Every structure is written in structure tokens, then in C-alpha cells.
Amino acid sequence: MSLIEVEHVAKDYDVMIQRPGAKNVLRNIFCPDRKVIHAVKDISFAIDSGELVGFIGENGAGKSTTLKIVSGILFPTSGSITVSGICPYLEREKNAHNIGTVFGQRSRLNWDLSMIDSFELNKEIYRIDTGLFRKNVEMFIDMLHMKEFCHTPVRQLSLGQRMKAEVALALLHEPSILYLDEPTIGLDVLAKQQIREFLKERNRRAGVTTILTSHDMKDLDSVCRRIIILSKGSILFDGAIERFKQEYAKEAIAEFTYTKRNTGQDMQTDSIKIIEDQEHRLVVRYLPAEMTTAQLVGIIGGSYEINDFAIKAPDIEDMVRGIYEQEELR
Amino acid sequence: MKALEEIIWYLRLTFVFTRKAIKAMLTYRFSFLINCISQAMDYAVTFLLMWVMVSAFENMNGWNAYEVMLLYAFSLFAYGIAGAFFFNIMNNLPGQIWKGDFDDVLVKPVKVLPYLLSSNFSCNYIAHLTLSVIVMGICFRALEIPLTVWLLMKIIRILAFGSLLYGGFFLFVSGSAFLVTKIDAMDNIMFFFREVSFYPLSIFPKIIQVIATVLVPYGFINFYPLKELLGKRDSAYFGDLASWSPFVAILFFFIACLFFNKSTKRYKSSGS
Numbered sequence: 001m002s003l004i005e006v007e008h009v010a011k012d013y014d015v016m017i018q019r020p021g022a023k024n025v026l027r028n029i030f031c032p033d034r035k036v037i038h039a040v041k042d043i044s045f046a047i048d049s050g051e052l053v054g055f056i057g058e059n060g061a062g063k064s065t066t067l068k069i070v071s072g073i074l075f076p077t078s079g080s081i082t083v084s085g086i087c088p089y090l091e092r093e094k095n096a097h098n099i100g101t102v103f104g105q106r107s108r109l110n111w112d113l114s115m116i117d118s119f120e121l122n123k124e125i126y127r128i129d130t131g132l133f134r135k136n137v138e139m140f141i142d143m144l145h146m147k148e149f150c151h152t153p154v155r156q157l158s159l160g161q162r163m164k165a166e167v168a169l170a171l172l173h174e175p176s177i178l179y180l181d182e183p184t185i186g187l188d189v190l191a192k193q194q195i196r197e198f199l200k201e202r203n204r205r206a207g208v209t210t211i212l213t214s215h216d217m218k219d220l221d222s223v224c225r226r227i228i229i230l231s232k233g234s235i236l237f238d239g240a241i242e243r244f245k246q247e248y249a250k251e252a253i254a255e256f257t258y259t260k261r262n263t264g265q266d267m268q269t270d271s272i273k274i275i276e277d278q279e280h281r282l283v284v285r286y287l288p289a290e291m292t293t294a295q296l297v298g299i300i301g302g303s304y305e306i307n308d309f310a311i312k313a314p315d316i317e318d319m320v321r322g323i324y325e326q327e328e329l330r
Numbered sequence: 331m332k333a334l335e336e337i338i339w340y341l342r343l344t345f346v347f348t349r350k351a352i353k354a355m356l357t358y359r360f361s362f363l364i365n366c367i368s369q370a371m372d373y374a375v376t377f378l379l380m381w382v383m384v385s386a387f388e389n390m391n392g393w394n395a396y397e398v399m400l401l402y403a404f405s406l407f408a409y410g411i412a413g414a415f416f417f418n419i420m421n422n423l424p425g426q427i428w429k430g431d432f433d434d435v436l437v438k439p440v441k442v443l444p445y446l447l448s449s450n451f452s453c454n455y456i457a458h459l460t461l462s463v464i465v466m467g468i469c470f471r472a473l474e475i476p477l478t479v480w481l482l483m484k485i486i487r488i489l490a491f492g493s494l495l496y497g498g499f500f501l502f503v504s505g506s507a508f509l510v511t512k513i514d515a516m517d518n519i520m521f522f523f524r525e526v527s528f529y530p531l532s533i534f535p536k537i538i539q540v541i542a543t544v545l546v547p548y549g550f551i552n553f554y555p556l557k558e559l560l561g562k563r564d565s566a567y568f569g570d571l572a573s574w575s576p577f578v579a580i581l582f583f584f585i586a587c588l589f590f591n592k593s594t595k596r597y598k599s600s601g602s
Binding site: 013068071072073074075092093094096097099101103106108110112113117120121124125126153 | 431434597
């Protein structure tokens with residue numbers, strides 16, 4: 001049995017729709033129109049202890065909703081969930097001992113107090129043993145380089161400093177599962193790097209099962225071993241990040257610079273797609289499986305006077321964009 | 331035994347939270363001080379006006395100026411005690427729900443209502459309590475009622491159940507934040523009846539008297555108990571209901587807790 005089991009879970013939201021115009025005012029008050037939004041539609045997945053899983057998806061794909069259901073904040077409309085053998089929303093309190101959460105857009109720190117004060121409050125709330133608390137605080141401050149700002153009121157911290165404190169706060173009570181919703185949003189490179197390393201280290205040393213959502217593909221590439229791609233409330237892909245790359249990295253991108261374009265000849269074929277063509281710069285997408293680099297250069301060379309070219313393997317971001325585009329067309 | 335342990339744990343949590351809240355408040359010392367002074371002045375002026383008004387008319391449906399002020403002082407004290415525990419909840423909860431910050435409470439290994447009580451305790455009600463105790467002292471003295479131990483115990487009992495009733499009102503208003511986005515309408519009702527409780531209930535139209543006894547039992551906070559304590563005979567629609575006070579307070583508070591807990595299940599969070 002897996003640590004986290006999600007079976008056929010769906011979540012609908014009931015939203016009221018305001019009709020525009022003065023004549024609809026009374027109608028809006030007394031019998032507003034309702035619309036059901038299917039935020040998550042029948043998803044199933046299982047996560048084993050010690051896994052590092054990343055959720056990807058466009059805005060509104062249902063990532064946050066999924067995390068909130070699994071962490072016990074929301075009730076699903078249908079389906080069943082077990083997290084370490086219990087149902088997170090029915091046994092919310094028991095489940096809460098076992099999990100740590102960081103929701104990037106909201107703060108769990110008290111802004112008028114220092115980070116250490118918030119840590120001390122959590123020590124009481126989670127009933128953390130004093131010895132363990134001291135050990136963890138010291139270790140986390142050291143690992144996340146927080147010494148210089150640990151006594152400053154949180155409202156005076158930079159976003160990066162605050163987020164490090166949030167992540168540390170979520171792990172103080174040594175939960176076995178950590179949920180992070182966009183933990184690196186808006187952070188600088190160094191802060192991102194430190195948080196990623198910290199998450200990996202905690203997973204390796206303390207065995208914390210980590211589930212995170214992010215729009216930053218580098219987060220997922222460097223932290224996660226498995227990704228789940230959501231789109232419009234359904235799972236599009238669930239598997240190892242390596243497998244994802246193999247499956248979706250079929251297309252490569254080539255960039256040419258040219259001096260002149262030979263007019264009259266149209267070289268557009270099915271296997272080469274022009275993405276950009278301006279100011280002597282041409283970017284195309286092609287399938288390496290179907291043609292060699294020499295063939296590609298030959299075709300392009302027929303229509304352009306090529307100066308230089310570079311082949312770029314697509315990164316995850318390109319692949320995910322490709323998937324979203326396909327979904328949009330459906 | 332387990333329940334007692336839980337209560338002690340939450341009391342301890344309240345203490346820890348309050349200590350941190352005081353620490354945070356010290357960064358805004360000036361704001362805290364001004365807040366206390368302005369509130370005390372606000373209520374003191376109301377006391378004064380009331381005294382001027384009632385003494386000009388000599389009495390209000392059989393209640394003299396000191397007796398009316400006593401009504402006010404009892405209501406204010408009970409409000410202060412309840413406010414210290416519940417006001418911040420009522421004040422903060424709608425925003426937390428609207429923004430989705432209530433998530434934070436739900437991911438903690440705590441019971442929602444006891445945790446909210448622990449984390450929202452406020453020291454700002456010292457002004458209310460001090461002022462109402464002073465006024466009570468003045469009134470009992472002027473009415474030539476000797477402060478015996480027996481009377482003191484009676485007063486404490488009235489204030490305790492009054493606070494419980496006020497707590498119930500706070501909970502009803504706070505809980506409704508889960509059901510409607512804006513709670514303005516709800517807290518307007520609460521504060522309207524608070525205003526009513528500052529005067530003898532018997533001076534109001536029958537309909538208000540019935541509502542304030544049956545529907546929103548404000549009458550039990552101060553009017554009925556004080557009517558008995560002072561031995562007043564007036565033309566109130568209902569007779570002597572003082573002995574009902576404890577029963578009504580406990581039941582009302584219990585229903586308010588149930589309502590609040592049921593409402594929390596309606597929480598929908600918000601996107602991020």
C-alpha cells in the first residue's frame with residue numbers, strides 16, 4: 001500500500017454568476033445563477049514513501065485544489081483518499097501532525113514577530129520536544145543561511161528570506177510528508193537554489209516525501225524524480241521525469257542566422273516548422289528522428305544563405321508548452 | 331480526564347500566543363495606548379450623557395439614573411470579557427476566509443474553535459473592564475447597596491453568564507462568515523441589540539422586548555438579572571425571568587458553538 005492513495009477524486013466548485021446591468025440587480029440578490037466548475041475531474045494516483053513528486057499544470061489546472069484535498073483542507077466532491085492509512089479530511093487533526101505545508105502565496109509566519117517567534121509558536125502547536133526543536137532550528141538556520149535575519153521582524157524580510165523561513169517552519173515538527181505549492185515563486189536564483197538543495201537534503205536524510213507544484217521547470221528538473229502533469233482537472237502524464245523527456249523530447253529546435261533569403265523558393269515541409277523568421281534570424285522546430293542535421297541544413301540552405309546555426313535540445317519548459325498547445329487545440 | 335488535559339493545553343497555548351501578541355504590540359505601543367484611551371473616553375462620554383439624560387427625566391420607566399448606568403456597566407463588562415476572547419475572531423475571520431488564509435488553521439493539528447480562541451486573545455479590553463468596574467462601584471455606593479460577599483458572588487454570576495451570552499453572539503456573527511462573504515448585516519444586528527441592552531428593556535416596544543428575550547436573548551445579559559437584584563417592579567412584557575439566565579446562557583452558547591463548527595465545514599478556500 002502506498003503512502004498517499006488518491007482514487008477517482010473529483011472536486012466541483014459552485015460559483016455564483018452576477019448578471020450585468022441595473023435591471024438584474026434584484027435577480028442577482030434573490031435568485032443568482034449558479035455555475036458548477038469542475039476543478040478536478042476524476043484523478044487517481046499513488047505516491048510511495050520517500051518520493052519527490054512535482055505537479056505541473058497551467059493556471060487553473062487543479063494543482064492547488066489537489067494539494068488542498070490531499071492535505072485535508074478541502075472535501076472532495078467524490079472519490080477516496082488515504083494518507084498514511086487515514087482519510088485526511090475526516091481525520092484532519094491526526095493527519096496534520098504528519099504533514100508540513102508551504103503555500104507560496106500565503107504566509108504562515110507572524111509578520112509582526114521574528115521568524116524565531118513563529119518557530120516557537122509552532123513548537124507549542126505541534127508539541128515538539130524541546131531538544132528536537134533546538135536541534136532542528138539550529139540545523140535549519142545553518143542549512144538555509146538564515147542566521148543574519150532570524151531575529152528581524154518578518155515584515156522587514158525579503159521575499160527570499162521569508163520563503164526560506166516558511167520552508168523551515170513547515171519541517172520543524174519532522175513531518176513525513178511535505179506539500180509545497182509554488183514555493184519558489186518570485187525568488188532570486190540563489191534563494192531558489194538554496195531551497196531546492198534543502199528539500200533534496202531533507203528527502204535524502206529524513207526521508208520526507210515531498211510533493212510540490214511549480215511553474216519553474218528547473219525546480220522540477222532538479223528536485224523531482226517523478227512528475228504529474230495536470231490540465232483542466234485531468235492527469236495528462238504521470239511518470240518518471242526521464243520517461244517524460246524521452247516521450248516528449250521528440251522535437252528539437254534549430255536556430256540559424258543568414259545573410260540573404262533566396263526568393264521564390266518555399267521550403268516549408270511537414271517536418272520543419274518555422275517558429276520565428278526576422279532580422280536574419282530563423283528558428284525552426286523539427287523532428288530529429290525523421291531527418292539528420294545534414295538534411296536539415298541542406299533544406300534550409302536551399303532557401304537561405306546560412307551564416308551560422310545551432311541545434312538546441314528542448315528543455316522541459318518547451319515540452320510542457322507543446323503539451324499545453326495541443327490541449328488548447330482540442 | 332482527557333478533556334481536562336485538552337483544556338489545560340489550550341489554556342497554555344493561549345498564554346504562549348498572548349505573550350507573543352504582547353511582544354508584537356510593543357512595536358506599536360503608541361497605537362495600543364491611543365486605542366485604549368480613545369475607547370475609554372468614548373464609553374465614558376456615553377456614561378455621562380446617560381446620567382445627564384436620566385437625571386433630567388428623573389427616571390426611565392421606574393429606573394433611576396444610577397440604576398440605568400448599572401445596566402450599562404454590566405453589559406459593558408460582559409462585552410469586554412467576551413470581546414477579549416472573541417472580538418479578534420469576528421474581526422479577522424471574514425478576511426481570512428475571503429483570502430483563503432483559513433487554510434493555515436486547517437493544516438494544524440488543532441481543533442478549530444479552541445485554536446482560534448487561543449490565538450486571538452486580546453488585551454485591548456482592559457479599558458472596558460476598568461471603566462465598567464469604576465461605574466459599578468459609584469452606582470452601588472449611590473444606591474446605598476452594601477457590597478456583601480453574597481452580593482459580590484451574585485454579581486460575578488451575572489457577569490459570567492452575561493459574558494457567555496455575548497460570546498454566543500460573537501460566535502454566531504463569526505460563523506456566518508463561512509456562509510456569506512460579508513458579515514456586516516450580522517454584526518449590525520448584534521451591535522443594535524447591544525445598544526438596546528444599555529437601557530431598561532421595558533422602555534422599548536413590545537416587539538423589541540420579545541425579540542430581545544426569545545430570539546436574541548440580550549435581556550438575559552443584564553436586564554432580567556439586575557431587575558431581580560435591584561428588586562425593580564416595572565411594566566416589562568415578560569415578568570421575572572432572572573432564574574432562567576444561566577440556563578439560557580449555557581444553551582445559547584452551546585448552540586452558537588454547534589453553529590460555528592457546522593459552518594466551518596462550508597469553507598471553500600480560494601485559488602492561488
